[in-house]
Amino acid sequence: MDIQVPHKYLPPIIRYHRVAKKLVVLQLILGVIITCISVWLVIFCSTLYTRDTPHWSGIPLILAGFSAYILLYFCRKEYPGMQLNCYMFLYKIFSISLSLITCVLCFCAAIFAIFHLTFLSYAICDSITSDSIAPGNNKSNNIAQFNSQNQSMKSIIQDLKSASQSNTCMCAIQSVALNPLVDNMMKMSIQSFLYPVTCADVRSKLSLVLLASGVLNGAAGVLLFYYVYLHWKSRYLYVYSHVDSAQTKPSIITNK
Numbered sequence: 498m499d500i501q502v503p504h505k506y507l508p509p510i511i512r513y514h515r516v517a518k519k520l521v522v523l524q525l526i527l528g529v530i531i532t533c534i535s536v537w538l539v540i541f542c543s544t545l546y547t548r549d550t551p552h553w554s555g556i557p558l559i560l561a562g563f564s565a566y567i568l569l570y571f572c573r574k575e576y577p578g579m580q581l582n583c584y585m586f587l588y589k590i591f592s593i594s595l596s597l598i599t600c601v602l603c604f605c606a607a608i609f610a611i612f613h614l615t616f617l618s619y620a621i622c623d624s625i626t627s628d629s630i631a632p633g634n635n636k637s638n639n640i641a642q643f644n645s646q647n648q649s650m651k652s653i654i655q656d657l658k659s660a661s662q663s664n665t666c667m668c669a670i671q672s673v674a675l676n677p678l679v680d681n682m683m684k685m686s687i688q689s690f691l692y693p694v695t696c697a698d699v700r701s702k703l704s705l706v707l708l709a710s711g712v713l714n715g716a717a718g719v720l721l722f723y724y725v726y727l728h729w730k731s732r733y734l735y736v737y738s739h740v741d742s743a744q745t746k747p748s749i750i751t752n753k
Contacts, residue, residue, distance in 0.1 A: 512731035528558030600721035610711030
C-alpha cells in the first residue's frame with residue numbers, strides 16, 4: 498500500500514536548504530551578468546575568439562540556476578512509496594549534473610580570461626593606419642610576421658586595409674621579452690591579435706571587462722562547487738524508520 502505523507506510534513510530535499518537557495522539566487526544573478534558581458538564583448542570587439550566571450554558559461558549558469566531553483570523550491574525529499582519517486586530522483590541527478598558541468602565551464606572561462614589578460618600585459622600594442630600597411634613598410638612586415646596562424650600575407654593586408662578606415666589596434670608578443678613560464682603559456686594561448694578598437698580602449702575598457710569576466714566566472718564556479726558539495730553532504734540526512742504510528746506526521750530519524 499502506498500504511503501501518503503502530507504506535503505507540509507515533507508522535509509526539504511537538502512539539509513542546508515536556506516544556504517542553497519541563496520546560492521541559487523546568486524547563480525542566477527551571476528549568469529545574467531556574465532551573459533550580458535559576453536554580449537558586450539561581441540559587440541565591442543567582434544574579432545575576439547569564442548573562448549573569450551563567455552556566453553557558453555553564462556547561459557548554462559542560468560539554466561543550472563533555474564533547475565536548482567525548481568529542485569529546492571518545488572521538490573521535497575523522496576521517501577518509500579512516494580508518487581513519482583523515480584522521476585524526482587532522475588530530475589535531482591540531472592540538476593546536480595548540470596550544476597557540476599557548469600562549474601567546470603565557469604572555471605574554464607576564468608582561465609581563458611586570465612590567459613588573455615596575461616597576453617595584454619606582455620604584448621606591445623600599436624595603432625594601425627593606412628600608411629602603416631603600405632607594402633614595404635616595417636610595421637607591415639612586422640604584422641605579417643606576427644600573424645602566423647595559417648594566414649597568408651595577402652589576406653592579412655586585405656583585412657588590415659578594410660579595418661584601417663576605423664580605429665584598429667595590433668598587439669603582439671616578442672618572445673625574447675618573456676620568461677620561460679609565460680612564454681610557454683602564450684604558446685598555448687595567443688601570440689598576436691588584431692582589435693577593431695583603439696589601443697587605449699584595449700588597455701582600459703577591454704582589459705577591465707575581461708578581468709570582470711574572469712572574476713565573475715571564478716566566483717560562479719566556486720558557488721556551484723559549494724552547491725554541489727551541499728548536496729553531497731546531505732545524501733544521508735534523512736532515514737525513514739517505517740515505524741507504524743497513529744499520528745499523521747511520519748516518524749523520521751535525522752542524522753546530525
